[in-house]
Amino acid sequence: MDSFGFRQEDSRKAQNPRNPTTRHFAPLLVAIVGLPGRGKSLLSRRLARYLNYTHDTTKVFDISEYRRKLYGKYASHDMFRADNLPAWNIRQQSFKLALEDSAIWLQEKGHRVAILDGPNVSRAQRQMIYDLVHDQLNYRVMFVECVCEDPIILEKNFKDILEYSVDYKDMATEEALKDLKLKMTHYQTQYESPSLGSHWELPCPIVKLLDGGYGGVVAHGVTGVTEAKILAYISIPRPTQQVLYFSRHGESEFNVVGRIGGDAALSPRGSKYAVALAKHIHALNLPSLQVWTSTLQRTKATSEFIQAPQQHLHELDEIYSGDCESLTYEELQEHYPKELALRDCEKLKYRYPQGESYIDVMARLVPVLTQLESETNVLTVSHQAVLRCVLGYYLETPFEEIPYFHVPLHTIIKLTLHGFSYSLETIKMPIECVNTNRPKPSDCSVGRSAEDVLVTIPTHFDSVTNLTSCN
Amino acid sequence: MDSFGFRQEDSRKAQNPRNPTTRHFAPLLVAIVGLPGRGKSLLSRRLARYLNYTHDTTKVFDISEYRRKLYGKYASHDMFRADNLPAWNIRQQSFKLALEDSAIWLQEKGHRVAILDGPNVSRAQRQMIYDLVHDQLNYRVMFVECVCEDPIILEKNFKDILEYSVDYKDMATEEALKDLKLKMTHYQTQYESPSLGSHWELPCPIVKLLDGGYGGVVAHGVTGVTEAKILAYISIPRPTQQVLYFSRHGESEFNVVGRIGGDAALSPRGSKYAVALAKHIHALNLPSLQVWTSTLQRTKATSEFIQAPQQHLHELDEIYSGDCESLTYEELQEHYPKELALRDCEKLKYRYPQGESYIDVMARLVPVLTQLESETNVLTVSHQAVLRCVLGYYLETPFEEIPYFHVPLHTIIKLTLHGFSYSLETIKMPIECVNTNRPKPSDCSVGRSAEDVLVTIPTHFDSVTNLTSCN
Numbered sequence: 008m009d010s011f012g013f014r015q016e017d018s019r020k021a022q023n024p025r026n027p028t029t030r031h032f033a034p035l036l037v038a039i040v041g042l043p044g045r046g047k048s049l050l051s052r053r054l055a056r057y058l059n060y061t062h063d064t065t066k067v068f069d070i071s072e073y074r075r076k077l078y079g080k081y082a083s084h085d086m087f088r089a090d091n092l093p094a095w096n097i098r099q100q101s102f103k104l105a106l107e108d109s110a111i112w113l114q115e116k117g118h119r120v121a122i123l124d125g126p127n128v129s130r131a132q133r134q135m136i137y138d139l140v141h142d143q144l145n146y147r148v149m150f151v152e153c154v155c156e157d158p159i160i161l162e163k164n165f166k167d168i169l170e171y172s173v174d175y176k177d178m179a180t181e182e183a184l185k186d187l188k189l190k191m192t193h194y195q196t197q198y199e200s201p202s203l204g205s206h207w208e209l210p211c212p213i214v215k216l217l218d219g220g221y222g223g224v225v226a227h228g229v230t231g232v233t234e235a236k237i238l239a240y241i242s243i244p245r246p247t248q249q250v251l252y253f254s255r256h257g258e259s260e261f262n263v264v265g266r267i268g269g270d271a272a273l274s275p276r277g278s279k280y281a282v283a284l285a286k287h288i289h290a291l292n293l294p295s296l297q298v299w300t301s302t303l304q305r306t307k308a309t310s311e312f313i314q315a316p317q318q319h320l321h322e323l324d325e326i327y328s329g330d331c332e333s334l335t336y337e338e339l340q341e342h343y344p345k346e347l348a349l350r351d352c353e354k355l356k357y358r359y360p361q362g363e364s365y366i367d368v369m370a371r372l373v374p375v376l377t378q379l380e381s382e383t384n385v386l387t388v389s390h391q392a393v394l395r396c397v398l399g400y401y402l403e404t405p406f407e408e409i410p411y412f413h414v415p416l417h418t419i420i421k422l423t424l425h426g427f428s429y430s431l432e433t434i435k436m437p438i439e440c441v442n443t444n445r446p447k448p449s450d451c452s453v454g455r456s457a458e459d460v461l462v463t464i465p466t467h468f469d470s471v472t473n474l475t476s477c478n
Numbered sequence: 479m480d481s482f483g484f485r486q487e488d489s490r491k492a493q494n495p496r497n498p499t500t501r502h503f504a505p506l507l508v509a510i511v512g513l514p515g516r517g518k519s520l521l522s523r524r525l526a527r528y529l530n531y532t533h534d535t536t537k538v539f540d541i542s543e544y545r546r547k548l549y550g551k552y553a554s555h556d557m558f559r560a561d562n563l564p565a566w567n568i569r570q571q572s573f574k575l576a577l578e579d580s581a582i583w584l585q586e587k588g589h590r591v592a593i594l595d596g597p598n599v600s601r602a603q604r605q606m607i608y609d610l611v612h613d614q615l616n617y618r619v620m621f622v623e624c625v626c627e628d629p630i631i632l633e634k635n636f637k638d639i640l641e642y643s644v645d646y647k648d649m650a651t652e653e654a655l656k657d658l659k660l661k662m663t664h665y666q667t668q669y670e671s672p673s674l675g676s677h678w679e680l681p682c683p684i685v686k687l688l689d690g691g692y693g694g695v696v697a698h699g700v701t702g703v704t705e706a707k708i709l710a711y712i713s714i715p716r717p718t719q720q721v722l723y724f725s726r727h728g729e730s731e732f733n734v735v736g737r738i739g740g741d742a743a744l745s746p747r748g749s750k751y752a753v754a755l756a757k758h759i760h761a762l763n764l765p766s767l768q769v770w771t772s773t774l775q776r777t778k779a780t781s782e783f784i785q786a787p788q789q790h791l792h793e794l795d796e797i798y799s800g801d802c803e804s805l806t807y808e809e810l811q812e813h814y815p816k817e818l819a820l821r822d823c824e825k826l827k828y829r830y831p832q833g834e835s836y837i838d839v840m841a842r843l844v845p846v847l848t849q850l851e852s853e854t855n856v857l858t859v860s861h862q863a864v865l866r867c868v869l870g871y872y873l874e875t876p877f878e879e880i881p882y883f884h885v886p887l888h889t890i891i892k893l894t895l896h897g898f899s900y901s902l903e904t905i906k907m908p909i910e911c912v913n914t915n916r917p918k919p920s921d922c923s924v925g926r927s928a929e930d931v932l933v934t935i936p937t938h939f940d941s942v943t944n945l946t947s948c949n
Contacts, residue, residue, distance in 0.1 A: 227694035
């Protein structure tokens with residue numbers, strides 16, 4: 008296997024998965040390696056978002072932030088020259104502080120993965136990481152090298168750095184680009200790229216990601232499930248420019264009368280929304296538009312006029328409320344007062360009898376979210392609880408807030424990737440609909456009165472003479 | 479990136495993940511590629527076991543089985559010569575039949591992954607696979623090439639083929655080894671190894687697995703979550719010789735009085751078992767022995783005398799019975815008769831109020847099972863329901879039977895990998911204990927009598943004057 012640059016025997020011995028001292032389920036430090044503009048920070052943030060959502064509590068430690076704290080405002084590329092010793096000392100100190108902080112953070116209960124985001128270009132630095140985390144703490148270490156030679160991807164990455172990096176926010180574009188290129192040249196002279204196989208300097212896993220995944224991935228020494236999970240996540244290439252659209256189904260017959268769950272048809276106003284949604288989406292003229300919906304008739308009917316390939320996915324079906332399907336909140340309070348109180352108390356973890364919780368929905372959404380993250384120009388038509396979980400993923404909403412995320416009917420939600428995070432825009436269509444958002448009541452005790460429960464229920468057709476419009 | 483044998487731009491265009499015609503969640507055919515003795519079949523079976531357990535219904539289609547059906551008893555390597563045209567026709571026909579069957583199988587509802595296990599050494603064969611599955615069916619295709627150059631692994635693989643292959647079961651060892659080597663030589667002349675990157679012949683994912691994973695893994699064009707899941711699974715190297723030991727904790731104070739769940743201490747007889755278990759395990763003199771237990775005191779106490787590194791994992795904790803924790807079956811019948819009936823009706827999916835189901839336990843075990851599969855000489859000390867799920871994984875027990883798997887107390891269970899599957903041995907320690915196995919009652923209706931429910935409850939201290947020994 009010389010063409011891949013490694014021989015196997017030696018490294019197999021070095022990385023013996025049967026070594027009993029290996030702490031299989033110990034916390035993990037992921038150290039990123041790569042030149043400037045190779046997509047390291049975007050990868051770190053995306054990976055952290057994914058790991059946090061899938062219950063591996065993760066934090067990114069960005070070495071450049073430490074450097075800015077120590078050094079103050081960025082002056083020029085000069086500080087990255089190999090022969091600039093005072094600046095080198097500061098950079099080295101930033102590296103050490105970030106490493107130490109990540110090690111301290113990993114030692115706290117429940118913390119699973121620390122991502123050390125920085126160039127980590129020298130063998131000496133990587134050895135320090137390994138010595139501290141593997142040998143001293145007896146934790147796990149993994150390196151991910153971002154290699155990028157595709158000129159189109161590089162250009163886009165450089166553009167992003169100029170637009171979003173704190174270092175360049177006060178510098179004119181042309182000057183900044185020149186500076187960034189010199190910074191990169193300095194780093195290139197200091198770059199000791201990790202080899203693979205028996206030439207790889209450390210007995211721990213290393214993954215080489217080529218052109219952000221578009222060029223493939225090479226992994227060596229992966230023996231732990233968290234490392235394998237990370238490999239799976241990063242092996243799928245994800246665009247650096249991304250726009251995703253979301254909408255709930257149009258108002259349904261059940262929405263009108265305040266019933267939850269079920270598989271009702273659209274109301275007349277919901278059908279109008281379907282027409283308006285298609286018109287709005289078509290006007291955007293999105294290249295390679297796709298539509299993903301749930302398998303329930305109200306989402307399929309909502310997207311039926313859109314000219315685009317459609318996929319109907321069970322994962323996007325509304326939270327299943329089990330024994331409580333098709334009931335109104337009033338009926339829930341009448342027949343299941345204890346269940347409703349328990350749900351109000353802890354809506355995130357509460358599971359309907361024979362049904363699902365928000366946590367369950369979040370778990371079943373993971374394959375769809377991972378896939379959706381590799382797309383652009385997808386319109387996802389789904390349901391209130393599901394879209395709360397979906398948006399919670401992209402916007403990194405604290406878990407406890409996810410069940411209260413406001414996702415109104417007849418509203419298009421647009422997420423755009425800006426730098427490392429997503430911005431949200433909402434486009435309200437001018438078609439009346441009921442409000443289905445029920446805020447948390449102030450009294451969530453099992454013994455509360457029915458009045459206390461019903462006060463937060465949004466008005467619907469059964470309880471008022473006129474339909475209210477959603478807010 | 480010439481050192482990895484591929485350039486990125488071309489293949490990125492070819493494998494555009496934003497192509498709207500891609501059916502992201504369509505069924506997947508995994509075609510294995512490789513010379514004889516490269517671990518293809520073991521990989522296929524292991525992968526199928528893992529995918530089936532994680533709800534991606536999978537079946538292996540072994541081309542050599544089709545060849546045996548068409549050709550009858552294996553005669554000699556001669557049939558694999560490139561210039562043996564009649565034999566080539568039979569081999570080609572076997573390939574086509576297996577491919578067709580896998581395509582037919584994939585079209586059935588709920589079927590997710592077909593693994594085409596065979597050499598698939600020619601470009602023409604791979605093109606046929608792609609044309610049928612990708613172009614005609616509009617499904618997904620992925621190739622996994624098994625490359626092995628490590629002489630130690632190769633020797634072990636060859637030994638396994640001689641021992642387990644139907645082709646060689648009636649041939650003397652020396653003759654068989656000579657024949658196998660000649661068979662391999664014939665295949666080598668016909669082998670068109672897939673290149674990576676832009677040289678890779680097809681616009682679909684390809685993964686190269688080196689030395690069974692010990693040499694690393696190279697992936698290209700992975701864009702789907704199922705492919706990424708497969709990549710993660712196969713990237714962890716797994717031994718070809720493997721022995722795993724399992725035991726429930728010693729009899730607990732709760733077992734004695736027939737209570738479920740909880741975190742009770744060992745009974746005096748349970749403590750005796752802990753001593754006997756350590757003595758038995760030490761006598762085996764297992765190299766690099768490890769002990770994995772749950773975090774509950776009864777498993778920790780059971781393993782405390784064993785001289786080996788120990789890990790205590792929440793994933794191995796007993797099924798959580800929520801509101802029903804610490805109750806006896808008699809109390810369950812008294813306070814939760816409907817729940818008990820529902821559980822008896824569908825024990826696999828039934829979830830205790832605020833607790834877990836077997837399906838939940840299976841899901842939380844996946845990381846531990848995946849990790850354990852890469853080990854040997856591990857003793858796992860856990861609980862009845864959890865070990866049912868663990869053994870169900872290795873033995874590929876139909877899901878519905880898992881909750882009724884007989885895992886008695888004071889018994890060591892040994893799993894040994896033989897060829898592609900595990901054999902089970904039980905070693906009963908001569909220390910009395912209660913029986914905790916409750917068979918499915920004949921009447922599972924909600925309206926059944928208490929008598930009908932209690933008839934299958936194993937005797938325990940509260941209901942009889944003498945403790946019974948387990949069967």
